[in-house]
Amino acid sequence: ETGVTQSPTHLIKTRGQQVTLRCSSQSGHNTVSWYQQALGQGPQFIFQYYREEENGRGNFPPRFSGLQFPNYSSELNVNALELDDSALYLCASSFSGRTVDEQFFGPGTRLTVL
Amino acid sequence: GESVGLHLPTLSVQEGDNSIINCAYSNSASDYFIWYKQESGKGPQFIIDIRSNMDKRQGQRVTVLLNKTVKHLSLQIAATQPGDSAVYFCAENLSGTYKYIFGTGTRLKVLA
Numbered sequence: 429e430t431g432v433t434q435s436p437t438h439l440i441k442t443r444g445q446q447v448t449l450r451c452s453s454q455s456g457h458n459t460v461s462w463y464q465q466a467l468g469q470g471p472q473f474i475f476q477y478y479r480e481e482e483n484g485r486g487n488f489p490p491r492f493s494g495l496q497f498p499n500y501s502s503e504l505n506v507n508a509l510e511l512d513d514s515a516l517y518l519c520a521s522s523f524s525g526r527t528v529d530e531q532f533f534g535p536g537t538r539l540t541v542l
Numbered sequence: 543g544e545s546v547g548l549h550l551p552t553l554s555v556q557e558g559d560n561s562i563i564n565c566a567y568s569n570s571a572s573d574y575f576i577w578y579k580q581e582s583g584k585g586p587q588f589i590i591d592i593r594s595n596m597d598k599r600q601g602q603r604v605t606v607l608l609n610k611t612v613k614h615l616s617l618q619i620a621a622t623q624p625g626d627s628a629v630y631f632c633a634e635n636l637s638g639t640y641k642y643i644f645g646t647g648t649r650l651k652v653l654a
Binding site for chain 1: 550576578583584585586587588591631633639640641642643644645646647
């Protein structure tokens with residue numbers, strides 16, 4: 429069984445730029461959630477995708493957007509980067525059926541905005 | 543790898559002792575809870591979960607206790623080992639949603 433993978437592992441951008449982060453979900457999972465983890469804090473929920481549609485969103489501005497593809501992999505896009513966007517971005521996959529199930533996290537992408 | 547939780551509360555325990563990590567959750571409507579372990583440079587790793595219709599659940603060397611009256615979770619680790627050193631997070635799921643809210647985390651240091 430393949431685990432959750434994310435790319436790239438590290439990324440450096442400058443303010444105002446745009447970035448795309450990628451996530452491949454665990455085999456058999458149909459749901460992907462994205463989290464932002466600032467240094468010294470717990471992950472903060474950005475949004476979730478289920479069967480290619482956004483299924484819930486946290487308190488993040490519209491410049492954070494995403495996609496899910498037919499193979500259930502996902503992208504997180506952030507436009508007009510700000511310094512405070514520097515964080516570890518985590519992707520978690522799960523199988524969402526009738527009930528909430530455990531999420532499996534990837535290793536994350538460390539984004540630094542200069 | 544990068545360091546997770548530079549300014550987190552820290553619990554230091556001797557190898558072989560039991561560890562208890564506490565968490566206060568925020569929403570009385572939450573009905574599913576998970577404890578995660580996060581090592582430096584890695585994503586959170588599932589340890590154990592509990593649903594709100596239970597007050598205790600045991601796994602291998604770990605036990606989670608849930609007190610809904612005071613919105614409190616604890617994680618007990620028996621015979622703590624050096625490999626248990628990490629940052630531990632509790633996460634709550636709001637009933638009817640797929641949104642998880644994470645606590646601030648506790649760093650566990652195991653002393654040899």
